[in-house]
Structures are given as structure tokens and as C-alpha cells.
Amino acid sequence: MLGLMEKIRLVIIDQHKGVRNALRVRLHSTPNIAVVGAVDAAEAWSLAQTDLRPDVALLGLTGHNDELSFVVDLVKLLVAGGTAVLALTSYIDDLAREMILQAGASEYRLKNINTPELLAEIETLAEAHRHEQIDN
Secondary structure (H helix, E strand, O other), X not given: OOOOOOOEEEEEEOOOHHHHHHHHHHHHOOOOEEEEEEEOXXXXXXXXXXXXXXXXXXXXXXXXXXXXXXXXXXXXHHHHOOOEXXXXXXXXXXXXXXXXXXXXXXXXXXXXXXXXHHHHHHHHHHHHHHHHHHHO
């Protein structure tokens, strides 16, 4: 488990401001998570090119396949920068799932994931991310 002093740096990426705010509220009371950003995909692209380097990104997928190539490129950019990506979707789309996972996302889950499960996923990804940083 992560040390108490090391907060998990988390960025929330979703096209819908209400979803971003809801996720921020869900995770706000968690003492070991610091939400360092809650942005849409275009803002995330710019953020991914900075030195912020969050441990984990929650990436909300809209289900519009016309945006899929942009999201795949965003996942690649985030992963190349050392951020673990947890993709959240409203419904399972096999093509999108395959493309997102091949791009480097660690997980592809439904948005209705309960809070304890979501926190466990975030912690697991952050721990793996930090171990990779140490090993490299």
C-alpha cells in the first residue's frame, strides 16, 4: 500500500463538466488522493504535455467513435508521460475497448463502478506506476 505521505496525483478527464465534478466530489474525501486537474479531452492534451505528470488519469469515454482516434492518441500521450490510464465508459464497446487497451490504458471499466472499487483501482494503478518509476 502507498505511504501516507505520498498522495496519488489524479487527473479527471471527461467531456462533461457535471461528470468531472461528480467524480471530484466522490474522491474529495479520500485522504491519499490529490485531484490535480478535472479537464476535458482538449485541455488534457495540453496538460499531458506539461511537467505535471499525474500518477493516474481517469478518462471518461463518450461513446462517440468519431472521437476514438483522438482519445487513443491522448492515451498514448499520457502513458508515454508516465501516467496510468483508467478508462471509464457508460457502456462496453468492444472496438473502443481493444483500441484503448492497445494504446496503453491499464483498465477499461464501466462508469457505474462503485466508489470503493474505483478507489481500489486508482490505488493499484498508482502503486504499479510508482514501482515502474523506481525500476526505470
